[in-house]
Amino acid sequence: MTAFENIQLEIEQQIAYITLNRPEVRNALDAKMQQELARAFDYVENKEDIRIVIIQGAGGKAFAAGADIKALHERPTLDALVPGMQGLYTKIEQCTKVTIAVVNGYALGGGCELAMACDLRIATEQAKFGLPELNLGIIPGAGGTQRLPRLIGKGRALDLILTGRMIDGVEAERIGLVNYYTTAEKLDETLASVTSAILKKGPVAVQLAKFAVNRGVDVDMQTAQWIEKLSTAVLFGTEDKEEGTRAFMEKRNAEFMNK
Ligand code: CO8
Secondary structure, X not given: OOOOOOEEEEEEOOEEEEEXXXXXXXXXXXXXXXXXXXXXXXXXHOOOOOOEEEEEEOOOOEXXXXXXXXXXXXXXXXXXXXXXXXXXXXXXXXXXXXEEEEEOOEEEOHHHHHHHHOOEEEEOOOOEEEOHHHHHOOOOOXXXXXXXXXXXXXXXXXXXXHHOOOEEHHHHHHOOOOOEEOOOOOHHHHHHHHHHHHHOOXXXXXXXXXXXXHHHOOOOHHHHHHHHHHHHHHHHOOHHHHHHXXXXXXXXXXXXXXX
């Protein structure tokens, strides 16, 4: 793996920590940061021992303040047709590992959209979420117009997109934009409790639960239920299912083998 400049990637036990690292511009996502994120996700995707990816922002002020507006200013019309940020966030959403955004500062525009592409979001009292793109004469074009209503409903999504107002972590949790609201002091504890709960589960079941939810949400119910059924069929053939059910009957904790 080659070194990164605008992000950091650290791996500790079964968790990869990706830190967006341009604090002087509130971790705005320029082209280099986006390319590096794509490379980091290619890397972790192929590492079997990594089961969770945590994305966070450096500097204590921002998760990410969105796309780099200076670069955005120069972009011609047809640039919007390339996969770009939208494609990157789809790649992140489709990562087979569990992804968690830790928002301890501004998550605006493309920063908020990045958090929404993750499976789970944790916010602290420093967090501020918003989609201010309309102030710039554009729309949330990195999946935001689609992921936000799927997460919080159409009415609330339109309010946030049309007004561009910022909300704090308490409101974000109330409307379902984040899963957990915590304080900066309790962040590590919250994160540890979420990650340890996930790491105790059967690894293939975790992967297929994420797959079934993500793929099922955008298709008709019957197709979605087939996705669920076929995923269950795969799991029925795993050692994880053998161990998980046997452990219950033997009144002990399961020890999953990831096979
Ligand atoms: N891009 C570039 N530079 C930025 C950005 C950004 N998004 N955000 C902050 N910066 C820079 C500032 O210009 C400033 O630089 P300098 O020191 O050289 O003046 C530095 O970061 C610090 O910023 P502030 O002084 O403003 O710091 P504050 O802590 O007072 O405020 C805010 C922080 C609230 C985050 C404020 O900087 C802000 O409002 N930033 C812009 C937020 C925004 O509008 N984000 C949306 C961007 S557009 C987007 O994300 C579109 C995604 C979809 C694209 C799809 C394309 C196909």
